[in-house]
Amino acid sequence: MLLHFHNLTKRYGAQTVLDGITAGLDFPHVLVLLGPSGGGKSTLLRVIGGLETPDAGTLTLDGEPVPSEAKPLRSYRAGIGTVFQSWNLFPHLDALANIMLPLTAVHGLSPAEARTRSMELLERLHLADHAAKRPAELSGGQRQRVAIARAVAIRPRLLLFDEPTSALDPEMTAEVLDVIADLKEEGRTFILVTHAMNFARVVADQVAFLAGGRLIEYGGAQEFFSNPKTDTARRFLDRVLRY
Amino acid sequence: MTRHHVINAVVSFVLGAALLAALCFAALQIISWNWSGVWSYREVFWQGWFTTIWISLAALALSVLIGLLAALGRRAPYPALRWLSAGYVELIRGTPLLVQLLILFYVVADAVGLQNRHAAGILILSIFSGAYIAEMIRAGIESVGKSQLESARAIGLSRWQTYRHVIFPQAMRHVLPPLAGQAASIIKDSSLLSILGIGEFTLAAQQVNSATYSTLESYLPLAVGYLALTLPVSILARHLERKYRYET
Numbered sequence: 219m220l221l222h223f224h225n226l227t228k229r230y231g232a233q234t235v236l237d238g239i240t241a242g243l244d245f246p247h248v249l250v251l252l253g254p255s256g257g258g259k260s261t262l263l264r265v266i267g268g269l270e271t272p273d274a275g276t277l278t279l280d281g282e283p284v285p286s287e288a289k290p291l292r293s294y295r296a297g298i299g300t301v302f303q304s305w306n307l308f309p310h311l312d313a314l315a316n317i318m319l320p321l322t323a324v325h326g327l328s329p330a331e332a333r334t335r336s337m338e339l340l341e342r343l344h345l346a347d348h349a350a351k352r353p354a355e356l357s358g359g360q361r362q363r364v365a366i367a368r369a370v371a372i373r374p375r376l377l378l379f380d381e382p383t384s385a386l387d388p389e390m391t392a393e394v395l396d397v398i399a400d401l402k403e404e405g406r407t408f409i410l411v412t413h414a415m416n417f418a419r420v421v422a423d424q425v426a427f428l429a430g431g432r433l434i435e436y437g438g439a440q441e442f443f444s445n446p447k448t449d450t451a452r453r454f455l456d457r458v459l460r461y
Numbered sequence: 462m463t464r465h466h467v468i469n470a471v472v473s474f475v476l477g478a479a480l481l482a483a484l485c486f487a488a489l490q491i492i493s494w495n496w497s498g499v500w501s502y503r504e505v506f507w508q509g510w511f512t513t514i515w516i517s518l519a520a521l522a523l524s525v526l527i528g529l530l531a532a533l534g535r536r537a538p539y540p541a542l543r544w545l546s547a548g549y550v551e552l553i554r555g556t557p558l559l560v561q562l563l564i565l566f567y568v569v570a571d572a573v574g575l576q577n578r579h580a581a582g583i584l585i586l587s588i589f590s591g592a593y594i595a596e597m598i599r600a601g602i603e604s605v606g607k608s609q610l611e612s613a614r615a616i617g618l619s620r621w622q623t624y625r626h627v628i629f630p631q632a633m634r635h636v637l638p639p640l641a642g643q644a645a646s647i648i649k650d651s652s653l654l655s656i657l658g659i660g661e662f663t664l665a666a667q668q669v670n671s672a673t674y675s676t677l678e679s680y681l682p683l684a685v686g687y688l689a690l691t692l693p694v695s696i697l698a699r700h701l702e703r704k705y706r707y708e709t
Contacts, residue, residue: 267615269611269615292617292619293617295617296616298615300615302608302611302612304608306608306609306611306615308609308626308631309631310630310631319616319626320616320617323618323626324616324617324618368616372616
């Protein structure tokens with residue numbers, strides 16, 4: 219997948235979160251966004267997902283510009299699977315209905331087709347027994363796996379993970395990371411924002427390092443972790459990998 | 462309901478009934494009752510009571526519709542709609558129902574040629590009640606978290622689909638309990654329609670009173686008749702409140 223940013227800028231009030239990023243990011247399957255908190259990773263991910271509109275600049279995905287008008291933007295978002303830090307499942311729907319809703323309401327599947335596809339996914343994620351449970355009855359790890367199933371079920375062109383394990387304890391983190399690693403095995407394309415450095419190292423093809431709203435460094439994962447080119451990235455890695 | 466609640470309810474009921482009986486007994490000593498005179502007018506009571514029921518039901522349905530439109534209007538992307546909805550809610554909630562009845566019935570309904578008393582009465586009661594329901598629905602909608610709306614956006618739901626699949630089902634739990642309370646209010650407020658000459662329960666009791674000159678015998682059944690309608694609704698409201706409070 220080829221992502222191209224040109225002068226991409228996003229401000230919240232007086233604060234500039236993305237500071238005119240111009241870059242071409244070419245990655246086979248998995249791109250990991252790293253960097254200090256407040257550096258712009260999550261905002262960049264949200265701009266890529268069509269959830270935030272940039273104040274200036276453009277963004278293309280495989281050469282296609284991300285639309286800015288409401289209707290094409292909505293179908294653009296519908297083609298991308300987003301997984302949030304706090305899963306954002308619909309609390310009034312059970313696990314199965316959560317996965318089925320985008321399929322029937324947005325992607326035009328019949329309820330029967332949607333049910334079959336959703337149950338297949340639930341079984342693959344070992345969640346079949348929990349299909350009829352609402353999010354409140356599930357553990358954090360189970361919720362996040364349901365959220366991943368919801369994002370994968372639509373057969374997206376791209377998956378986005380926004381710190382998918384930051385709200386989970388270590389055991390649940392592992393069960394969610396296992397699923398994400400499987401997605402890579404299946405050859406899916408995704409962009410991941412995470413603070414789980416060791417996992418990032420294993421799963422990433424390419425790494426983009428952001429700080430202060432700028433893209434500081436971009437390159438292959440092995441290269442980035444063993445031999446970062448910039449001082450900022452080196453200091454960051456020293457800090458987060460110290461313990 | 463737990464055993465504790467049942468005992469509480471029974472004790473309160475027995476105490477209340479005993480108090481009422483004592484009052485009636487005391488009254489018996491002072492005044493001479495004329496129940497037989499009133500009894501011959503029981504048909505009038507029944508008709509008024511049933512009129513109150515169907516007027517209230519119609520007004521409840523219509524006011525939910527009006528309230529829903531006003532609540533959506535306050536969240537509309539067009540400023541004119543937002544101001545219109547906000548103005549409606551403030552205007553209605555800031556004036557007494559009696560004043561609204563007088564103005565809307567004798568001035569507005571007259572001017573637009575709305576002749577049917579019942580239709581006019583139901584409409585005015587609904588406009589009044591709709592303003593309160595609008596606020597309940599608005600609060601319910603606003604109780605749905607931002608992350609839910611973001612999730613709806615992320616999966617590509619349209620504005621209407623977001624309301625249908627995400628906002629309304631979640632807002633319902635916040636709206637239903639106060640809405641049941643509002644239903645009881647509508648039943649009570651419908652008594653004011655008697656001043657428009659609508660033959661509902663209160664007007665019926667007034668007619669019996671003027672025919673029999675038995676004031677207490679006419680108005681005691683009136684109070685009991687309203688209670689028979691509002692008590693079950695209040696119990697339903699409290700039941701809904703409890704049910705939804707625990708189901709988070």
